[in-house]
Amino acid sequence: MERTDIVCALLQFLKKLKTLRDSEDIRPRIYLDETWVNQNHSRKRIWLDKDGQGGLNTKTGKGGRLIVCHAGCAKYGFIPEARWVFRAVNEDYHSEMNDEGFTDWFTKLLQSLEDPSVIIMDNAPYHSQPINRAPTSANKKNEIQEWLRQHEVEFSDSELKPELLQKMQRN
Incomplete structure (x- = not known):
């Protein structure tokens, strides 16, 4: 089951997309996404004869991983300059896709x-x-003080961290 906040966000997105599609807006709609593919990302057998026999055995399993990011639209197809493919070093591609x-x-x-x-x-x-x-x-007191200085919020060096956080929230 999806969390309620995620379902609400999805509904908002779908409503905005429908409004855009129903409008007279002629701007190209560019969709983008990223994914990964493992080196041995394939079926056990690549092809079979008409009787379902034979085939080429291939390695399966993880192996090396590529991260693929691309963008495209109906007007242009895939945008050549938008292709970004790189070899992942870690197992979790989210740590490298940053x-x-x-x-x-x-x-x-x-x-x-x-x-x-x-x-x-x-x-x-x-x-x-x-x-x-x-x-x-979670931040250190001096980091909070620096943020307050940057935002021109007055404070005293003797104030404790909770007091500084309260001042920050008021501004």
Whole structure:
């Protein structure tokens, strides 16, 4: 079962997409996503004869892993400049598909688009990193003080961490 918040977010997305499709908006809708493929990602036998016999045996199992990221739309098909494929070092590709790499790739994608476009993507953590994230109770006191200075919030050096967090929340 899906969590309620996820179901609500999906419904909001589908409503926005339907509104966009029903409108007169002619901007290309660019869809993007990323996935991975293992080196030995295949069936045990690649082909069989008409009787279901024979075939070419192939290795199965994980092996090396490639991460594939791409974007495309009905108007352009796959966008050549949007292809990004790289070899994963770790088993969990989410540790290598991160906000820094995604931002570089996404910037190149945007620069390659000639027309104003609508970008459609999921909500992977590396797709939406907050800028200047507010500190939490997990941060050190000096980090909270630095954030308050940057935001021109007055405080005293003698104030305790909970007091600083309260000031931060009020601003």
